[in-house]
Amino acid sequence: MKTIDELLHEGVEGKRVFVRADLNVPLDGTTITDDGRIRAVVPTVEALADAGARVVVASHLGRPKGAPDPAFSLAPAAARLGELLGADVAFATDTVGDSATETVAGLGNGQVAVLENLRFNPGETAKDDAERGAFADRLAALADLYVGDGFGAVHRKHASVYDLPARLPHAAGHLIATEVGVLKKLTDDVQRPYVVALGGAKVSDKLGVIDHLLEKADRILIGGGMAYTFLKAQGHEVGISLLQEDQIPAVQEYLARAKERGVEFVLPVDVLVASEFPDLKTKAPANPTTVAADAIPADEEGLDIGPETRKLYASKLADAATVFWNGPMGVFEHPDYAEGTKAVAQALVDSPAFTVVGGGDSAAAVRTLGFDENAFGHISTGGGASLEYLEGKTLPGLAALED
Numbered sequence: 536m537k538t539i540d541e542l543l544h545e546g547v548e549g550k551r552v553f554v555r556a557d558l559n560v561p562l563d564g565t566t567i568t569d570d571g572r573i574r575a576v577v578p579t580v581e582a583l584a585d586a587g588a589r590v591v592v593a594s595h596l597g598r599p600k601g602a603p604d605p606a607f608s609l610a611p612a613a614a615r616l617g618e619l620l621g622a623d624v625a626f627a628t629d630t631v632g633d634s635a636t637e638t639v640a641g642l643g644n645g646q647v648a649v650l651e652n653l654r655f656n657p658g659e660t661a662k663d664d665a666e667r668g669a670f671a672d673r674l675a676a677l678a679d680l681y682v683g684d685g686f687g688a689v690h691r692k693h694a695s696v697y698d699l700p701a702r703l704p705h706a707a708g709h710l711i712a713t714e715v716g717v718l719k720k721l722t723d724d725v726q727r728p729y730v731v732a733l734g735g736a737k738v739s740d741k742l743g744v745i746d747h748l749l750e751k752a753d754r755i756l757i758g759g760g761m762a763y764t765f766l767k768a769q770g771h772e773v774g775i776s777l778l779q780e781d782q783i784p785a786v787q788e789y790l791a792r793a794k795e796r797g798v799e800f801v802l803p804v805d806v807l808v809a810s811e812f813p814d815l816k817t818k819a820p821a822n823p824t825t826v827a828a829d830a831i832p833a834d835e836e837g838l839d840i841g842p843e844t845r846k847l848y849a850s851k852l853a854d855a856a857t858v859f860w861n862g863p864m865g866v867f868e869h870p871d872y873a874e875g876t877k878a879v880a881q882a883l884v885d886s887p888a889f890t891v892v893g894g895g896d897s898a899a900a901v902r903t904l905g906f907d908e909n910a911f912g913h914i915s916t917g918g919g920a921s922l923e924y925l926e927g928k929t930l931p932g933l934a935a936l937e938d
């Protein structure tokens with residue numbers, strides 16, 4: 536894979552360089568609530584601009600339906616990028632239309648522009664190769680070179696991620712190089728004990744990675760909304776907790792395989808429950824109660840791990856040499872259900888292990904709960920991308936940069 540350093544060495548002055556970033560940041564209206572993904576692409580944009588390139592930054596944001604939708608505009612992200620660079624950043628109000636063409640044509644050497652959300656065009660995410668290719672052709676007309684640096688989106692076979700690099704000389708940016716370097720350590724030469732903490736809500740998305748981790752990890756801690764499918768698979772009632780009934784047989788198979796292979800699976804021993812999901816807007820007190828994990832009342836749902844589980848998980852993380860953590864332990868957005876996530880984050884901060892946090896929500900949780908991101912070994916900008924990398928899948932956006 537050619538690196539951006541090689542590209543810079545060859546010279547980029549006056550060249551139009553298309554940087555595929557992942558500026559898919561959480562927004563509250565037009566306010567960015569966590570700018571981690573924008574900060575992560577700054578070194579690449581800065582290096583190119585300093586070398587005199589005309590930098591065209593492009594990204595998706597959210598999942599608009601292939602047509603312009605102001606709620607998903609990249610304008611706030613473009614403004615934030617300008618603040619971080621300390622420079623004016625031009626903004627094109629479309630992706631391949633007149634605004635994009637004029638904005639790119641107006642760039643001087645060392646200047647930066649951001650295009651509007653790539654997913655406003657149906658060609659970006661089209662399943663049909665020809666439709667994606669036609670959009671990629673139009674994007675290619677805007678640039679001379681391509682730099683892939685949107686690690687969070689490399690698992691998507693989308694026009695700007697997969698088809699465009701085939702049409703332009705290309706290289707990997709600094710962020711992709713860092714992310715791949717760190718995640719490679721977890722797949723190739725991991726230091727043991729290797730402990731994995733998994734939480735969050737998307738059980739079915741994460742089963743693939745558990746399948747893979749059974750071959751790699753020494754211990755797997757399960758929390759968050761995932762825990763209830765595991766508790767149910769062990770024969771416990773889980774009330775009205777998040778449950779993926781169709782995944783129970785797969786989970787049972789994993790629990791059995793873990794036993795055979797000597798991989799320790801750790802499940803919550805107690806949980807915080809309430810009869811309804813908390814109000815995340817008003818954050819009104821939720822008054823949860825603590826119950827044993829095998830005694831969840833029929834009309835209540837589990838929303839965080841309990842105090843005994845917090846202690847247990849901290850002790851199970853304490854002797855690790857490597858930790859990978861994906862997914863919050865509870866509904867951390869509400870203060871009454873943030874303690875489990877805080878306890879795991881604190882255990883990682885206290886640990887001498889090499890710690891990697893993966894997943895958009897987990898990374899945002901770490902920052903919004905007030906932890907210093909430098910206290911972790913690495914905070915990945917990839918959610919699905921980091922999981923699919925660990926699963927050993929071929930990621931279209933990395934494969935496209937290989938040749």
Ligand SMILES: Nc1ncnc2c1ncn2[C@@H]1O[C@H](COP(=O)(O)OP(=O)(O)OP(=O)(O)O)[C@@H](O)[C@H]1O
Pocket residue numbers: 734735736737758759760761777837838839861862863864865866867868893894895896897898917918919
């Ligand atoms: N017990 C629970 N019941 C319901 N939802 C929960 C529970 N525990 C955690 N969650 C929710 O899970 C969500 C995060 O899950 P998700 O699987 O998306 O995490 P992630 O892997 O960090 O992020 P992503 O994959 O989106 O990058 C949070 O919004 C949190 O409120």
Ligand SMILES: O=C(O)[C@H](O)COP(=O)(O)O
Pocket residue numbers: 557559597598687688691895917918919920
């Ligand atoms: O948030 C993410 O994981 C990436 O930006 C990819 O977004 P997507 O899941 O909408 O493709």
